[in-house]
Structures are given as C-alpha cells and as structure tokens.
Amino acid sequence: MEDVSVSFDGFRALNHLSLYIDDGELRCLIGPNGAGKTTLMDVITGKTKPDSGSVFFGQTIDLLELDEPAIAQAGICRxxxxxxxxxxxxxxxxxxxxxxTDKRTWPTLFHKLNSEQRDRIQDVLQTIALPAQQRQLAGALSHGQKQWLEIGMLLMQDPKVMLVDEPIAGMTHQEVERTAELLLSLQGQHSIVVVEHDMEFVRSIARKVTVLHEGSVLTEGTMDEVQNDPRVIQVYLGG
Ligand SMILES: Nc1ncnc2c1ncn2[C@@H]1O[C@H](COP(=O)(O)OP(=O)(O)OP(=O)(O)O)[C@@H](O)[C@H]1O
Known part of the structure; x- marks a missing residue:
C-alpha cells in the first residue's frame, strides 16, 4: 500500500502510510493505542476505503476496486x-x-468429502496440532485451541495473506509458545501480518517489525533495531 490516508470526521487515522509486504513474509505490526493498526487492516480487507493512496495485491490486483467478499475471495483473510x-x-x-464455504469447491456442499479433501483436513489438523481433538466438540476446547482451530479454518481456504489480530490475548504461556511455532510454520506459504501488543511474543516470531505511530510508519527493522530506536522509545513511553 502506498501513500494511504484515512480520515474519520477530520481525524487522520492513517496519514500517508506506505507499507510493503513480501510474498510469504511474516511481518509484525506494533504501535501504541490509536496508532492506526486496526484501520490499516480494515483498509487491506476492504472494510474501510481510504480517502487517498493505492492498495495493490501483487502487481495487478487493485484492492480499492474490490469489495470485502471479493478481497477475501482473492485470498486475503483476517x-x-x-x-x-x-x-x-x-x-x-x-x-x-x-x-x-470455499467457492471453488462449492459443489461439494451436497456430496461426501473426497479423499483429497479429507487429506487436506488432516494436514491442517497436523499444522494446528489438533489431530487428537478432531472428534471433540469445538466448545470443549481451551481458548488457545479455539484460536488455532480458527486459524485452521482460514488455512482450509489456502489464503495468500493472513491478517492476524492479537493472536495470544488470553493464552497460557504454553499456548503462546505453540502459537509462535504455528505462525512461524506458516510463513513461506502465506504472507502473514500479525498485530500484537506483547513485545516478547513479537520478538519470538518477528524477522521484521513495522512500528506505526499516528497513522504513519515510524520505523521498520528487526526487533532489536526498533526497540533501540529512540523515536520508538519515546512514542512508547509517551515522552
Ligand atoms: N470508525 C471510526 N470512527 C472514528 N474514529 C475512528 C474509527 N476507527 C478508528 N478511529 C480512530 O482512529 C485512530 C486509529 O485507530 P485504530 O483502531 O486503527 O488504532 P490501533 O492502532 O488499532 O489501536 P489499538 O491498539 O488501540 O487497537 C484512533 O484514534 C481511533 O479512535
């Protein structure tokens, strides 16, 4: 996305923001409350249309011309x-x-699963570490397991981009570790953008971190680079 601005009643939630995510990259997005992280995700998924700027998916797909369902269909999920x-x-x-619910396999709604589809479900169960729970009601899962199941549901659609909002909120320490492993295992096959406030978690998964502040990118780099950046320290300490 390039030079994107979004205003709400005159307030600039995004201010000439430019952000580039590579294919298969795992990117973490941090920033104080109100920095514009949610608004940025809303722009990518089509929930909010910017006042100005451009948002492209690959070289050719202009996301500003698509509505929310079409963007999801193009492979961007949240x-x-x-x-x-x-x-x-x-x-x-x-x-x-x-x-x-995948439109490409829509006709299967009225048929039994074929072996390819069963294999696909088993693959995803392995990825989200829930094969042993597959016959359990989802309602009986722990909070962390429910989060992984939902990630698994997104994976069933084989998305190209996954936007993940505060994945570890409310998780136990062990669940947090498992979630880090899960997200790391997904990079390469999917571009993943994680919005998270927990800096230790971000450190454990991030190769590259983008810091938002007042609707713009303040800085980007490794966790060490951004944490040692005086501007970032100032923004977080409110100095
Ligand atoms: N629909 C809206 N109407 C008016 N103001 C909005 C709307 N959505 C967001 N804002 C404002 O835009 C600014 C950016 O909000 P946003 O939710 O994107 O920040 P954030 O970085 O996700 O914050 P948080 O970490 O608290 O979730 C905030 O000041 C917020 O109050």
Missing amino acids: KFQKPSVFDALTVFENLELALK
Whole structure:
C-alpha cells in the first residue's frame, strides 16, 4: 500500500502510510493505542476505503476496486481477536465447514468429502496440532485451541495473506509458545501480518517489525533495531 490516508470526521487515522509486504513474509505490526493498526487492516480487507493512496495485491490486483467478499475471495483473510468457531460442531466439522464455504469447491456442499479433501483436513489438523481433538466438540476446547482451530479454518481456504489480530490475548504461556511455532510454520506459504501488543511474543516470531505511530510508519527493522530506536522509545513511553 502506498501513500494511504484515512480520515474519520477530520481525524487522520492513517496519514500517508506506505507499507510493503513480501510474498510469504511474516511481518509484525506494533504501535501504541490509536496508532492506526486496526484501520490499516480494515483498509487491506476492504472494510474501510481510504480517502487517498493505492492498495495493490501483487502487481495487478487493485484492492480499492474490490469489495470485502471479493478481497477475501482473492485470498486475503483476517483472524479477529475473538475466536468464532462453531462450538456445537466437532473440530473436524468446523474445518469441513470452512472447506465448504470455499467457492471453488462449492459443489461439494451436497456430496461426501473426497479423499483429497479429507487429506487436506488432516494436514491442517497436523499444522494446528489438533489431530487428537478432531472428534471433540469445538466448545470443549481451551481458548488457545479455539484460536488455532480458527486459524485452521482460514488455512482450509489456502489464503495468500493472513491478517492476524492479537493472536495470544488470553493464552497460557504454553499456548503462546505453540502459537509462535504455528505462525512461524506458516510463513513461506502465506504472507502473514500479525498485530500484537506483547513485545516478547513479537520478538519470538518477528524477522521484521513495522512500528506505526499516528497513522504513519515510524520505523521498520528487526526487533532489536526498533526497540533501540529512540523515536520508538519515546512514542512508547509517551515522552
Ligand atoms: N470508525 C471510526 N470512527 C472514528 N474514529 C475512528 C474509527 N476507527 C478508528 N478511529 C480512530 O482512529 C485512530 C486509529 O485507530 P485504530 O483502531 O486503527 O488504532 P490501533 O492502532 O488499532 O489501536 P489499538 O491498539 O488501540 O487497537 C484512533 O484514534 C481511533 O479512535
């Protein structure tokens, strides 16, 4: 995205913001409250249309010309903070449902799963470390397991870009570690943008961190680079 600005009633939530994410990259986005992180995600997914600037997916897809469903269809998906799995269905059924909402496999709604689809579900179960829980009701999972299941549901659609909003909120220490492993295992195949306030977690997964402040990119670099940047320190300490 280049030179993107978004105003709400005269207030600039994004201010000439430019951000470039590589194919398969895992990028962490940090910044104090109100920096514009959520608004940035909203612009990428089409929920908010900017006042100015350009947002491209690859070289050719102009996201500003697409609505939210079309952007999702193009392979950009978002994981919100609160898990929204179907508690009354099993883990397997949740993944099955995610598969069936994929427009490309729409006709399978009325058929049994084929072996390729079963393999796909098993692959995702391995990735999210829930194969042993596949026959359990999602409602019986721990908070962390629900979050992984929801990531698994997104993976069923084989997204090119995953936007992940505060993935570890409310998780136990062990769940946090497992989530770091999960996100790291996904990079390469998917571009992942993680918004997170927990700096230790960001340090454990980030190769490159982007710091937002007042709607613009303040700086980008490794966690060490940004944490030692006097501007970042000042912004976080409110100096
Ligand atoms: N729909 C809206 N109407 C008016 N103001 C808004 C709207 N959405 C966001 N804002 C304002 O824009 C600014 C940026 O908000 P945004 O939610 O993007 O920040 P954030 O970095 O995600 O913050 P947080 O870390 O607290 O979630 C804030 O000052 C917020 O109050």
